[in-house]
Amino acid sequence: MEPVLEVKDLNISLKEGCNTYKAVENVSFSIGKGQTLGIIGESGSGKSLTCMAILGLLPADVWDYDAEIVLNGKSLPFRDNKAMRGYRGTDIALIMQNPMSAFNPVMTIKRHFEETLAAHKNWNKNQIKAAALEMLSQMRIKNPETVYNSYPFQCSGGMLQRIMIALAVIMEPSVLIADEPTTALDLTVQFEIIKLINQMRKKYNTSVVIVSHDLNVIAGIADEIAVMYSGFIVEQAPAEEVLNSPLHPYTAGLFRSRPSYSKERLSEISGQPLSLKQRNSMCMFSERCPLKGEGCSNFEMLAHKVSDDHFVRCCAKEMTKTSA
């Protein structure tokens, strides 16, 4: 299948004075039409940076980055802010983490829709209103007319997140990036939002990149899962495979550390991820790894293919594979 979005060798580094620190290294992935890629990882692992890089939203004076990003067969001019404007919102849309701060507090929902649509389409206010109301009722908002004329502070977090999805999908983008769309929301609301994103994906055949640290969210929606750790995708495979037989010790540890209605002591992944400045040529996870061996200290995080669509960056796995 022809991929809709393809990211090849994305490298991002932080510029600080005359030093640079690598934050994201060799991230490559592709998403087919209507597919969902879930990215799991802890804070600081580079999930959000990856998303922002795709949208060309990283300020060039702080971040130095290089990649080839291909959207629908065309290379994205992510360095050119002006050219990127034509893509943002129309081809790639973003759903942000905190709906409360993503809206302009002094603009009504109506103005938000008008602003977005006026930038990309030559519609008059009535057309915009009709489209917006239609979209809002698809988001299962009972009284779209009232909501349309209200200010962000008059809406609850769950409702704002629905409005944000409406704003994102109203241009029928080919890629929807959802950066922790449910983190700021209630449990009961979280799943409604996931269901809505999934419904919109099916309806418009949109490809979705969903970023989260909540395993339940990712497990419910993703076709493929990429696990990020310290700037690397350490394991990537179809969702079923990652969830049922995780190979990387980090992935496995992550699943074990979830409480699951038992009083038994949780098995935790001890320690903390390396900070940007501590990263060196050894395996990023080796300090916390239960399978740490001799090979880890000069392991260059090479990808090891387990099968056609499953790879792991771990030397312990490589060893077991070669000896087997």
Added chain:
Amino acid sequence: MNIEKGRCLGLVGESGCGKSTLGRMISGMERPDTGSVLLDGLDIYNKPSREIRALRREIQIVFQDSMASVDPRMNADAIISEPLINFYGLKGQCLDDRVSELLDMVCLPDGDKTKYPFQFSGGQLQRVCIARALASEPSFIVLDEPLSSLDVSVQAQILNLLSDVKKATDVSYLLISHDLEAVYYLSDSICVMYAGMVMESIEDIGDFYKLKHPYSLKLLSLRGKCGADSTDIENVSDSEDRIKGCPYYSRCPKHSEQCKNALPSLEKIEEGHYIRCYNY
């Protein structure tokens, strides 16, 4: 509700249901209109404010948003020292040692003392907040959604940490959370709140599977499986219709006429199990 020494009460419910307000009332930050909060048998609101101040040492709180609960211009050392200076008058080497000890308790390196909040990740800062709460050696800690801003691997560490601290110091917790699995792990009893009311409470967490209230069941069914494929998406509106009866009426799958007209009372249905519902 009452919480015994060295035990943890889990308080579950969605935002706006009054969990945090309850937590704030218990910790002495919000005066209740009626009713009272007793700590070791003493009403914490029926006292001169000077004594309430002393009580702050006994009751500490850990907030959800760690970044908003610290002064951005104070470093970790200053944040953790503050209660030590205020309540114990520690200074010099003593103070320094105690801060190191507390940092070690929450698994942060000693070098983090000089760091400012913006230099920490959410999880690390939450540890600083926990260290600050532990600094005054309280007998009771209100944990207001302490996990929701943290990563999964860090959540496990914090949960284990909280559980260790509870065993070591005999402190009592009120754990406010919407994560039922975490509540089950840490708590000894559980309370389900909805729209400002306790809907169901169970005194022994071992009876967890006896939860019966339709709302509790809904919460239970959500965890563990996300069910993105189902299409039964709830409608939201900007104003809920206020009715005299049960506040869960409009969302309840088991609602009847009775629920609409009168609010059910919190009934005891078996030893240590209370429920507010007609049709459980």
